[in-house]
Amino acid sequence: xENGAAQPVIxxxxxxxxxxxxxxxxxxxxxxGLSYLDxxxxxxxxxxxxxxxxxxxxxxxxxxxxxxxPEIVSGTDPENPTITVDGVDVAGPIRGQDVTxxxxxxxxxxEVRTRITELQRSIAASAVTGIVxxxxxxxxxxxxxxxxxxxxxxxxxxxxxxxxxELKGADLNTTREALAKRDAADSSRKTSPLAKxxxxxxxxxxxxxxxxxxxxxxxxxxxxxxxK
Numbered sequence: 001x002e003n004g005a006a007q008p009v010i011x012x013x014x015x016x017x018x019x020x021x022x023x024x025x026x027x028x029x030x031x032x033g034l035s036y037l038d039x040x041x042x043x044x045x046x047x048x049x050x051x052x053x054x055x056x057x058x059x060x061x062x063x064x065x066x067x068x069x070p071e072i073v074s075g076t077d078p079e080n081p082t083i084t085v086d087g088v089d090v091a092g093p094i095r096g097q098d099v100t101x102x103x104x105x106x107x108x109x110x111e112v113r114t115r116i117t118e119l120q121r122s123i124a125a126s127a128v129t130g131i132v133x134x135x136x137x138x139x140x141x142x143x144x145x146x147x148x149x150x151x152x153x154x155x156x157x158x159x160x161x162x163x164x165x166e167l168k169g170a171d172l173n174t175t176r177e178a179l180a181k182r183d184a185a186d187s188s189r190k191t192s193p194l195a196k197x198x199x200x201x202x203x204x205x206x207x208x209x210x211x212x213x214x215x216x217x218x219x220x221x222x223x224x225x226x227x228k
Contacts, residue, residue, distance in 0.1 A: 009034065009130035009225055010145075012138035013217070014196065015152035018159030020205050020213050024152065025134040027214045029078035032221060035127040036078035039135035039142070040103075042116050044094035045072050045085050047106040057102045064111040072116075074123060076131065117142050139197035148224045149200035150217060156180065158206045 011034070013025050022038060029036035047057070049070040056062045075082030083091055093099070106112055120142050124131050135142065139149035154162075160176035196202065201220060205213050 007130075007225075008127055009147045009221060010124055010127075010143055011130070011132045011217075011221055012143050012146040012149045012197075012200075013132060013134040013152065014136055014138050014140070014149070014200070016136070016159065018162045019152035019154045020162065020210055021134050021152050023210055024205075024213050024217055025132045026078045026081070027210075028217045028221065029132040031214070031218055032132075033129055034078070035076035035123075035129070035131040036081055037074055037076055037120065037123055037131060037133045038081055038083075039116070039120055039133060039138065041081070041083045041091075041094060042072055042074060042119065043107045043112070044099050044103050045083050045090050046070055046112060046116065047099050047103045048090050048094045048096075049085050050106055051098055051102060057105050060109045063106055063109045067109065067111040067115050072119060074119075076123065076127065078132070137195065139200050140195050144197070148221055149197045150220065151196040151200040151202045152213070153202060153204050153206075155206045 009032075011028070013021055013028075015021050022040075025038070026036055028034070046067070050057055050063060050066070053066070055066060070085050071087070073082075073084045081091075082089065083094065120133065120135075120138075124133055124143055130147075133143060133146075139146055139151070156176055160173075203213065203216055208216070
């Protein structure tokens with residue numbers, strides 16, 4: 001570090017919903033002066049575009065035919081991550097129920113994954129100091145050569161409690177069922193399923209507070225950097 005020419009470090013953080021992935025990734029990136037990319041938001045953005053343009057999201061052929069059309073731009077500042085589609089700020093709309101219900105189906109289409117994966121790789125390659133990329137298939141498919149791969153897990157109960165805390169007024173059991181359904185869809189899709197890379201460090205966040213998870217990941221990144 002003395003000469004200020006530290007190698008950019010690429011950190012892949014994968015795992016299912018409700019494991020603290022986004023909060024952890026943003027905080028780690030901010031603390032270490034790295035860029036941050038929420039890949040789930042990109043899949044939500046392309047899903048929002050499909051819904052907005054009346055594309056039948058149950059028809060993979062229809063989705064594939066227009067997968068290259070929307071222009072998706074991700075701002076990678078961890079303090080203020082942004083996402084636009086064709087110049088429109090969609091950070092709010094992509095979290096809506098209609099997008100949430102359809103994102104798994106859209107994400108499973110190979111042409112969509114290819115398009116978004118290319119976008120993710122180009123963003124990671126252009127990150128000057130390095131980047132924390134969070135998603136479901138980063139360590140396995142998108143950035144298999146990442147310097148550090150982390151896979152976050154948590155018990156179904158803990159994940160549902162966190163998720164229903166995020167979704168105001170959501171019922172715990174309904175949330176748990178929705179998460180289980182989403183996991184099954186993500187883990188069973190043919191193209192880039194949710195999976196832990198063989199060389200990933202697994203961190204179980206069930207009994208950890210967010211600051212503890214952040215501290216754990218920051219330590220792993222700093223150890224990696226020191227060993228470079």
